Amino acid sequence: MISFIIRRMGQLVLLLLGISFIVFMSMHIAPGDPATIIGGPTAKESDLEAIREDLGLNKPVFVQYVDYLKGILQGDFGYSYQNSQPVGEAIATRLPNTIKLAVSSMIVAIIIGLIAGMISAMKQNSWLDVTSTTFALVGVSIPNFWLGAMLILVFAVNLQWLPVSGLSEPFYTMDGMKQLVLPSITLGTASAAIIARMSRSSMLEVVKSDYIRTAKAKGVKHKTVIWVHALRNALIPVITVVGINFGALLGGTIITEQVFAINGIGRLMIDAIAARDFPMVQATVLLVASIFVIINLIVDIIYVKVDPRISYE
Amino acid sequence: MGNLLEVNDLTIKFRTAKATSTAVRNVSFSLEAGETLCIVGESGSGKSITSLSLMGLLPENGEVSNGSIRLNGEELVGKTEEELRKIRGNEISMIFQEPMTALNPVFTVGYQIQEPLRIHKRMSKQEATVKSVELLKQVGIPNPKEKIHQYPHELSGGMRQRVMIAMALACEPSLLIADEPTTALDVTIQAQILDIMDDLKEEFGMGVVFVTHDMGVVAEIADRVMVMYAGDVIEVNDVQTLFEDPKHPYTKGLLGAVPNVDDETQEMKVIPGSMPSMEDDIPGCRFHPRCPMAMDICKEKKPALIDVGKENAAVRCWLQEVDTNADTTIAASGGFENVLSD
Numbered sequence A: 001m002i003s004f005i006i007r008r009m010g011q012l013v014l015l016l017l018g019i020s021f022i023v024f025m026s027m028h029i030a031p032g033d034p035a036t037i038i039g040g041p042t043a044k045e046s047d048l049e050a051i052r053e054d055l056g057l058n059k060p061v062f063v064q065y066v067d068y069l070k071g072i073l074q075g076d077f078g079y080s081y082q083n084s085q086p087v088g089e090a091i092a093t094r095l096p097n098t099i100k101l102a103v104s105s106m107i108v109a110i111i112i113g114l115i116a117g118m119i120s121a122m123k124q125n126s127w128l129d130v131t132s133t134t135f136a137l138v139g140v141s142i143p144n145f146w147l148g149a150m151l152i153l154v155f156a157v158n159l160q161w162l163p164v165s166g167l168s169e170p171f172y173t174m175d176g177m178k179q180l181v182l183p184s185i186t187l188g189t190a191s192a193a194i195i196a197r198m199s200r201s202s203m204l205e206v207v208k209s210d211y212i213r214t215a216k217a218k219g220v221k222h223k224t225v226i227w228v229h230a231l232r233n234a235l236i237p238v239i240t241v242v243g244i245n246f247g248a249l250l251g252g253t254i255i256t257e258q259v260f261a262i263n264g265i266g267r268l269m270i271d272a273i274a275a276r277d278f279p280m281v282q283a284t285v286l287l288v289a290s291i292f293v294i295i296n297l298i299v300d301i302i303y304v305k306v307d308p309r310i311s312y313e
Numbered sequence B: 001m002g003n004l005l006e007v008n009d010l011t012i013k014f015r016t017a018k019a020t021s022t023a024v025r026n027v028s029f030s031l032e033a034g035e036t037l038c039i040v041g042e043s044g045s046g047k048s049i050t051s052l053s054l055m056g057l058l059p060e061n062g063e064v065s066n067g068s069i070r071l072n073g074e075e076l077v078g079k080t081e082e083e084l085r086k087i088r089g090n091e092i093s094m095i096f097q098e099p100m101t102a103l104n105p106v107f108t109v110g111y112q113i114q115e116p117l118r119i120h121k122r123m124s125k126q127e128a129t130v131k132s133v134e135l136l137k138q139v140g141i142p143n144p145k146e147k148i149h150q151y152p153h154e155l156s157g158g159m160r161q162r163v164m165i166a167m168a169l170a171c172e173p174s175l176l177i178a179d180e181p182t183t184a185l186d187v188t189i190q191a192q193i194l195d196i197m198d199d200l201k202e203e204f205g206m207g208v209v210f211v212t213h214d215m216g217v218v219a220e221i222a223d224r225v226m227v228m229y230a231g232d233v234i235e236v237n238d239v240q241t242l243f244e245d246p247k248h249p250y251t252k253g254l255l256g257a258v259p260n261v262d263d264e265t266q267e268m269k270v271i272p273g274s275m276p277s278m279e280d281d282i283p284g285c286r287f288h289p290r291c292p293m294a295m296d297i298c299k300e301k302k303p304a305l306i307d308v309g310k311e312n313a314a315v316r317c318w319l320q321e322v323d324t325n326a327d328t329t330i331a332a333s334g335g336f337e338n339v340l341s342d
């Protein structure tokens, strides 16, 4: 297990190296000169040259890339072209918001998805099942930005129950939780719908299996049959879906952060791309990739805990 | 002192998309403690459904529509789910065909054997652990102390079936039902499992209902045999008489048939034709379309199950009725069938 984690971490380093190279190169190939953006429309050619000199932009690209990697190894991600803020610092201030948003959305998705899926499976073809499968169908088809806008309109503007935007308060305060409600639902609904569908079909499959009949034949109580014998098996494919969805959900933070004006990594990345802020773009992309890989590693570890048939020896 | 198990006039129906059909008709049999009754017949004849009904574990769309099942004189038909649950795995246990899928893949062997002990005998974890090691030893599993920590996928098919047996016997049931427990295993393992079951039957003094389609297995373990065809009992006798002097043409066909070892799904196919499905409405004897001896009456009237000489021996065939006292039995059974065939 330990060696598996070490191996995966090694793979992560290689992956990040590859991603950093691709991002670095594509930023340089893409049109748009950072020096003109930093210098502004009035800058003279000599000023621009000075800026390029200062940032090392006139060195060969490969040299720039190697310099960049050297910096990263020392924990130095460079400075933002837009406001000279250290990139590490900018990320450190934004990251908590994105993590708050992603984690709370995933929790919402898992709780709602599992409950809806289980109820559906237990009461197959009842009105509860029909309601929940309809919700699941609609849930995956609604675009994030539209759902967000509608939720704001109804619950923030009209009913005024919840704030319109922001995520500035600590999550453990009442105001912080109120701020989280609408963004989490916006971002979590699609995942909830997918988890609901998956857990319903997985549970229906499992309750038909031979070992469930064996459990009944032993005299195991109905509740134990469902919540112990069946659930643990039904969760195995659901965990895969949760893992895959976390990636999609991370991507979704970009839109959700825009809709709710949340100062997170997603907005930071979008703004940086628009401004040709190379160091910022590279660092945010690397960060999101790392989070994605680490989530997948965690999912794989949970797998081993749930399904004894899987081992990584 | 009555029998251990007394099944009377058991009829099982299924609701399907099209209609309600009868899968098992007016089945009656009894079993004494220490006795092994084999239920034999081709695939689809109603063997599994009959055995599941004894556990109260029919599929959701099935129900016992008539008849009674008495265990030690106690009626099981009509008991609540909770009452049945206390009997399952305790007084009646069941072993299934597929050792590969019948154990829960996410729990250890030990946990799964200890479960009935903890539920029915209210043993502590330690007591149940000690007992489960002992049970594994009894079914011939080497290193039982280590095996209880393993998961089903770490064991071979034969070992898993031993675990199933250990699990079924945990609470020392008075009745063990085994639905083709050796069909999925290869021949040497099959022989070992049959030996173990036979030994443990003696040791625990259980009655055993053993479902199989393999006459070789029947010869090895049965005391008595009940032959089923398309939901009907068509012949019952002690094993020796049945092998030496089968009465029903279907039984004769089964005894002539050798199961195909290469293809498990292809059960006994020596009798030409195939079994009707439960939806097929066949007038007269349900076997007559395939019967080499069919007479006119076989197509019109269903024969009754009539005694042949001694107690617990009977056959459902017009040939038998013609052999014995034709007039009275035909009249009587005709009336009998009319009452039942609603």
Ligand SMILES: Nc1ncnc2c1ncn2[C@@H]1O[C@H](COP(=O)(O)OP(=O)(O)O)[C@@H](O)[C@H]1O
Binding pocket: B014, B015, B016, B023, B041, B042, B043, B044, B045, B046, B047, B048, B049, B050, B059, B060, B061, B062, B277, B278
């Ligand atoms: N859940 C079910 N719904 C409808 N029909 C069923 C169901 N289970 C079994 N049957 C029918 O009952 C009959 C007997 O099946 P079964 O007892 O499994 O046969 P056997 O064990 O002798 O091979 C078959 O005709 C089968 O189609």
Ligand SMILES: [Mg+2]
Binding pocket: B044, B047, B048, B049, B179
């Ligand atoms: Mg069967």
